[in-house]
Amino acid sequence: MRTVYLNGDYLPETEAKVSIFDRGFVMGDGVYEVTSVLDGKLIDFAGHLARLQRSLDALEMKNPLSESDWLEVHRQLVARNGVTEGMVYLQVTRGNPGDRDFAYPAADVEPTVVLYTQSKPGLADNPAAKTGLRVITVAEQRWARRDIKTVQLLYPSMAKMMAKKAHVDDAWFVEDGFVTEGTSNNAYIVKGNKIITRALSHDLLHGITRAAVLRFARDAQMEVEERNFTVDEAKAADEAFITSASAFVLPVVEIDGVALGTGKPGKVAGRLREIYLDEMRKAAI
Template sequence: MRTVYVNGDYLPENEAKVSVFDRGFLMSDGVYEVTSVLGGKLIDFEGHVKRLERSLSELDMRAPAAMDDLLTIHREMVSRNDITDGLIYLQVTRGNPGDRDFHYPPADTAPTLVLFTQSKPGFAASPLAQRGARVISVPDMRWGRRDIKTVQLLYPSMAKMMAQEAGVDDAWLVQEGKVTEGTSNNAYIVKNGRIITRALSQDILHGITRAAVLRFASEAQMEIEERSFTLDEAMQADEAFFTSASAFVMPVVEIDGTALGDGTPGPVATRLREVYIDESLKRAV
């Protein structure tokens, strides 16, 4: 049985409880982070903590613990759950005000902090990465502050179900004819060797894996263009991929039934995946 963390206590998962009045439950008033674990070490941990701080600040939400203490908690979760490869999910909510109200609770209301693990042995060696993902396009109907990593995930869940019903692996979200991002990842295309991805704004999540991958690509002298691209551009690209903490760099081989290139993972995405995993392991904590 997994050990989870709830507000300072490590508990068996079947004993963990959060109030029915918690604003994360009632209002989706919370933020989260997901950190990958490879070889028992945390990948891109500093980036995740910095983004958590930003999300909390954007929502005027109290930090649940000293940020330095989060590393200790994460490592303890890895140890207690014997995680070699997997994920650690962290969620912070505005806490339990004692009743339901649209207004924020008093400033001294304690936030809720929850962590749990997911064991995924060998998940870096993904079969999907070997064959490449197929995606469909769906309208982007999320709220406007996608740069804040909130727990408002209903529409991305709906989009993932649309993809499942279509018999593909994921969906890319489209607004005014242009791709914003995937359901839980940042989107890229490659044309004539140039990597193209939407620039940072309130329209997309400021991906931690995105930042690392673009840094590694720049160090490898790859051309990068940060701009919006249309769905038509994507379908005519030489290759495509998406990035996230759980998928790393995932090649995309088909969009809306149209194969990209020869329908197999392209060389840029394949190389970036190798570089990202290798370099991230060197920096893991």
């Protein structure tokens, strides 16, 4: 049985309970992070902790643990659950004020802290890296602060289901004709060996994998342009790809039924995936 972490205790998952008055449950008032595990080690952990702090600050929530304590809990869960490849999910909510109210509770209400692992053997050998993903575009209907990694994931879930019903792999959000990002990933196109992706703003999540991949791309002398791109521009691209903490780098071969380039995964996405996995394994803790 899986061991989870709840408010300072390591428990069997069947024994971990959270109040029905917890604001994460009644208000979606919480943030989360997901850190991938390769070879039993944490990938880009410092980046995820830094983004967690930014999300907490944006919602005026206190950070319940120190950096060393966060690391210890992650490592304990990986070890106790024997995770070689997979993910560690963490969630911090504003806690249980004892009743439901739109106003934030008093500052002395303790946050609720939950962590658990998901074992994903073969995470680094995802078959989609060789076949590519097919995506559809859907209207952007999320709130305006998409840069905060909150637990408010209803519309991304709806978009995932739209993709599933369309018999494709994922969806890209579109606002004013421009792609913002995928349902749970950042989106990129490649034209003439130039990597194009939307610049950071409140419009999209500041991906930890995104930052690493763009850094590696520039180190490899690849040209990167951070700007908005349209759906039509994406359909005319030579290739496309997505990045996320659990997908790493995955090619996109079709958008709204239109095949990109040769219709097969492109060389840029493939090379970036190789570089990312190699460099992240070296730096894992």
